[in-house]
Amino acid sequence: MMQIATITDISNLVRARRKELALTQADAAGLCGVGVRFWSELENGKESLHIGKVLTVLSRLGIALRAEY
Numbered sequence: 001m002m003q004i005a006t007i008t009d010i011s012n013l014v015r016a017r018r019k020e021l022a023l024t025q026a027d028a029a030g031l032c033g034v035g036v037r038f039w040s041e042l043e044n045g046k047e048s049l050h051i052g053k054v055l056t057v058l059s060r061l062g063i064a065l066r067a068e069y
Contacts, residue, residue: 004065010054011045017061018043032060 004010018028029039034053042049042057058065 001066006045007047007049008045010058011043013063014057014061015043017063021061028061032057 002009002013004013018025021028023031025039025043026036029036032039034042034057038049038053039057042054055065
């Protein structure tokens with residue numbers, strides 16, 4: 001399990017999972033129903049991305065998020 005504290009943590013996780021699945025950015029974007037530009041911005045840590053799309057990407061890549069307080 002990995003602690004997520006920043007958008008960079010999410011970006012690194014998404015990039016690592018994409019590579020683990022041997023997908024190009026274009027292939028991964030298509031699989032997740034987002035555009036290539038969105039995918040690139042996600043992997044580059046853009047902070048103003050639509051959270052709903054980010055959650056969709058994580059789900060389709062098989063990444064589960066858990067919250068604790």
